[in-house]
Each structure stands twice: as C-alpha cells, then as structure tokens.
Amino acid sequence: MHIRGVNRRAGVAMAATLPLLAAVVAAGSPAVAASAPQGHVVAGGKPAWTASAADRGQTAAHDTVNARVYLTADQAGLQQLVAQVSDPASADYGHYLSAAQVKQRFGATKAQIAKVVAWLHAAGLRTSVDPAGDYVAVTGDVAAAQRAFGVQLHDFAVSGHVYRAPLASPVVPAAVADTVLTVTGLSNKPSMMTHDDTLPGPGAAFVNAGPFSSYYGSNPAKSLPKAYGRTVPYAIKGYNGHQLRSAYGATATGRTGKGVTVAIVDAYDSPTINADIRTYAQRNGDAAYKNGQFKQTDAAAWTQTADNQCGASGWYGEQTLDIEAVHAVAPAADIRYVGAASCQDADLIDALNTIVTHRLATIVSDSWGEPENGSDPASDAVYDDIFLRGAAEGIGFYFSSGDNGDEVANTGTRQSDMPASLPYVTAVGGTSLAIGKRGNYEFETGWGTGKSSLSADGKSWTGFPGAFHGGAGGGTSARVAQPWFQKGIVPSALSHANGNKSAMRVVPDVAAVADPTTGFLVGQTQTWPNGTVKYGEYRIGGTSLASPVFAALQALAQQEQGFPLGFADPAIYARHGLFHDVTDHPFGPNVGLADARVDFVNSVDASQGVAVSLRTLGQDSSLNATKGYDDVTGVGSPNARYIESYNWRDRH
Secondary structure, eight states: OEEOSBSSOOOOOOOOOOOOOSOOOOSOOOOOOOSOOOSEEOBOOSOGGGGGSEEEEEOOTTSEEEEEEEEOSOHHHHHHHHHHHHOTTSTTTTOOOOHHHHHHHHSOOHHHHHHHHHHHHHTTOEEEEOTTSSEEEEEEEHHHHHHHHTOOEEEEEETTEEEEEESSOOEEOGGGTTTEEEEEOSSOSSOOOOBOSSOOOOOBOOOBOSOOBSSTTSSBOTTSOOBTTBOOBBOBSOBOHHHHHHHTTHHHHTOOOTTOEEEEEEESOOTTHHHHHHHHHHHTTOOOOOTTSEEEEEOSSOBOOSTTTTOHHHHHHHHHHHHHHHHHHSTTSEEEEEEESSSSHHHHHHHHHHHHHHTOOSEEEEOEEEEGGGSOTHHHHHHHHHHHHHHHTTOEEEEEOOSBTTSHHHHSSOOOEETTTSTTSEEEEEEEEEEOTTSOEEEEEEOEEEEEEEOTTSSSEEEEEEEEEEEOOOEEEEEEEOOGGGTTTSOHHHHTGGGOSSOEEEEOSEEEEOOGGGOEEEEEEEEOTTSOEEEEEEEEBSHHHHHHHHHHHHHHHHHHHTSOOOSOHHHHHHTGGGSBOOOSOTTOTTOOOEEEEEEETTSSOGGGOEEEEEEESSOOTTOOOOSSSBTTTBTOBOOHHHHHTTOHHHHO
16 A cells, blocks of 8 residues: 655555464364366456566466455445435434444354365465454365366566466355455555564655745745746745644634544554654644543554565554544544554555454545555455444545546556546545634645746746645445446546546546645654754645545534434535535636755755745645535535534434
C-alpha cells in the first residue's frame, strides 16, 4: 500500500503475511476430497499487472506458497443486513449488531473450519487457524497449492523481477464452497519480506519557506509575474483546526465529537507521537488531550521497516497528520490509533480486523491505497468482508481516494484506487480550499495542480500553466459494480467510462481540503541536517488530509445524530444537495486561479537557495470537478447544513 499525502516521504506496499500465531487444528477432522475442485469459483483471479508482464510458464512445483484461505458463512445475508441498517429510509436504520452477534450469525463455525482444514491437509498443505476464525493460513509447495485450489501458477517477468501469479480464480470443493470467501497469497508480487523489531528514527526534516498567506489571499505576490492576468497570492502557511472548523461549518454547529471514537489505521507507530500531538495542540490552540482520549493498539512486531521496503519513518508523518487533523476538527472525540505491522495488505487487513473484532471505534480513517490494476483482486473480498462486518456493527470506513488523479501520469493507465473503490467504504476526494480572514468559507476547486517555475529573468512562468503535479484521485472502477446508492446521482458517462458496458463504481463519494498549497499545518519530531532530533512544523496536503478531516466532521454528524452513522454512503447520497457543490471554476469558465509557492532547495533553509513556482488550482489530470456529482469531489464538501441534517431527534 502507498501512503496518501503530498510530502517528501512515501511508503511502498508489498504482499506478505503476518507470523502465523494460531494453533494447528487437530488431525482427525472430517475428510474432504483432495482431488482438483470443480465448479465452485471463489473471488480472485489473474492480477491485472500480468497483462504487461512476460509469461515465463509454469512455476516450479517445489516452490513454496504461503497463502490465506479466508472464511465466511453467509455473505448474502450480511449484505442484506448492511443494506437495511445503513439506509436512512429503512425501518432498520441504525439497528446494529454487536461484534459477538455478527460473529455468531455470519462467521464460520468450528465444524465449517474443520472441513476446510481437512480439505487443505488432504491436498498436502500445512495449516494454521487464525485465533478469531477469520482465515486459515496455509503453507506448502506449488504442486499442493495447484491441487487444492484448481489453478495453474505461472511466473511472470515485470520491471526486472519475476513474480508468481494464478492464471484464473481459485475453485474449491462443494463441501467447503459455502465457507471459503477467497484465497490470497497465490500471487507473490513482490516476495520480499524481512523481520525487524526496531523502527528507524524520525525522518529527515522539512521546512516550508515563506512568504506565506495566513488566510487565502492575505499576502499578494506583487513582485512576481501575474497569472491569468492577475496578481496571485502566496501559498497558505498551513490552515489550523480553528480555520477548518469554521470554514466547514463545525463551529456553527457547536459540535465537538464528544462521545464519538475515531480510529486511524496506518503502518507502524511513531515513537514520538504522544509528545508530538500534545506539543502541536498546545502551539496551535487546539484543546489539550484528556486522560485516555488517545490510545494506541500496535502489532506484536514490526516488519519491512527499511526505506527500500515500507519506509517506516515515512509513515510517522502520515500517522501524525491523521491524528492531529482529527483532533483539530473534532477536539472532543476519542482517538484510537491501530498500527499495522507493515505496509502490506495482509498486515493492514489485520489492523482493520482488530477494530471490527473489538469494536474499537465507529469511524475509521485510512489514508493509504494503491492503483486498482496493481492490487490483488483476491484481496477485494477480504476487505469487503471487513467493511461489511463493520457496517453491521455501526462502523464506517473512510479512505483517501489517491493523490495521482486518474493515475495515468503514475502508471500509464487510467484507473481508480483500491480500497477506496470498494462498495462499502466512503471514498474521500480532495479540494483546494480558500478560507477568508474571519474563517469564512470563500470557495473550493477540485484539487488538481499544474506546476510551472519562475523564469531565469523572473519575468514569467516557464511552461505556464504547467504540467500535472498531483491531484485528487478518482474515476471509474474496472471491477466493482455500481452500488445502489449511486444510481440516479452519478452520471452515466462516468459510471460507464473506460469502455465499461455495465455501470461501475465511481469514486470519490465526498471531498475535503487536500491541496498542499492550501493545506494543513502539521507538527512532528524530525531529524535535522546537523543530526539533532527535534520537533518542527510544516504544511502538508493530499487526500491523506482530506480523509481524516472528513472523518472528523462525520464525528460531529454522529454526535448530532446521537447514534453511530455506520456505513455512511447511503445517508451521504441521500443528502447530496446539502454539500458545497465544488467545481474547478467557481468564478466562471474563463477565470483561472493560482498561487505562488517558495521552497527551500535543501528542504530546511535558504543556504542553498530557494525555488519559486506557480501552482494552479482545478487542473486534475483528465478528471474534472463539475456541477453535480463529479469524479474529483463526489457530491462535494460538507458544511453546517450537512452536519445539522443528522439531528434525528428533530425529525423523528
């Protein structure tokens, strides 16, 4: 998985599994035939990345496969329940189950698990059952895996590496078909995994250079060339929580998130996080943290921490941003941080599962993802199952939509991101936000940046309006069908984009501030050029910011409603007329907008000079923020009317 957020740090995801912690199921379980299964296809299949790879043929039969067989009992029943409890028009809206009730009604029984284990043993695979009963971990050679799952495994050469992948979806015997949800790990792209219990130190320091604007347009760049025929303002120093709360209507509602718990999932856990978030709150006028308001739940051990793997210290900045943004916008909400063992799918899945199993929170913000074609389709069903079980408990999951627009500049292919494109999450897109002197909302555009540099003579902008330099992710999924709540609201041209004959899922659903030019001030401990390690602050953006900001605003809406929002998309789309309808050209189609930005060349001071650039607004790859629903901002950004619309007591 990749960390969201425009920063100088990045995290790269690998595919791997957690250490196997569960006891092996006892021998003597009911037997299931080990012959190649026929006809019962489970989720997964040949990954999209193989299309651009060279097929090297059959994987060696003696190679080792480490996989997970994920379990279910009644997916159709679970989906039906979630539709009922999530729909504001349903009499069952908000009638959630406890975690134990969800497990009892929709989890695999001991007898079902025993059948799965017996089948896998008969195929020649070794097994270990997850303590919660969510999956069976299997280990064996390629021959046994092919025998068990009815697939051929081939090697594919891509980007200088050779990875294994299945040629089709797994199929399983009839005796376990109603229990097996999917199989992950048949693809091993990439295969690298290490174990390291010690996290690296804080990342290299970063400082924003001035001049700045304290609110939008407060400091015009009069000495710099004009753009679009007008003097442009300097970039914001970094909005604070008071400005964001005011602009999005939180201040007007009087809501603070009291009584609501927001969880944040990222990889790893910064060793300085407790000191950093408290220092930041004190320096920037946020409420002091009360005893027990912030708690952490971490994996037993960290893996893949090196910079050429997950880059653990890069995730520290992501974690810090997420926590500080939530607390700034919902200062009375409790925050639970859950740190995954690494940036890999399996570990992040386990972190999400921890929240659902123990119902640690009712709102979960996630600022990570990857392009759809690069993700393993077998993982879709696993994520879906987590989000469905969470929705049944009244838990809503929010995912940033991505920072590379339509992904063409990043991957060469127009596509949306995962897990944001899955049907049971709320995908949060991004905007460029202008806040006025009194904290008033002035305007927003879709976040899409064109960057051009100041010419050598200082009289013009080279290449104006500039090449695409980052923007909110969005677009149409190639493999997720359109969910019912998008029908009639998402334009047909978007739901059928990219040659899709059937209507497909389009993201995002909503949006909030993301443009780093109009971004948020964050504070964390960093390593400085002289070797000292100390706290510092800088401006940051990306949909990594948008997701926790919107999740925090949802905490206010939940406080207003008086009970959990759960899976929020049906309620959001039912309120689509209550959002700011964000467009790329709020002042007319011929009125362009841009800001001037000054950066230190060495990232920390002016000793090696500064670089001056122009950053345009509303220029997001091939995506466009338009009137009504669009694939940059969804139904728009929230305001006081939206939050107050959840006053359930006044309406019932």
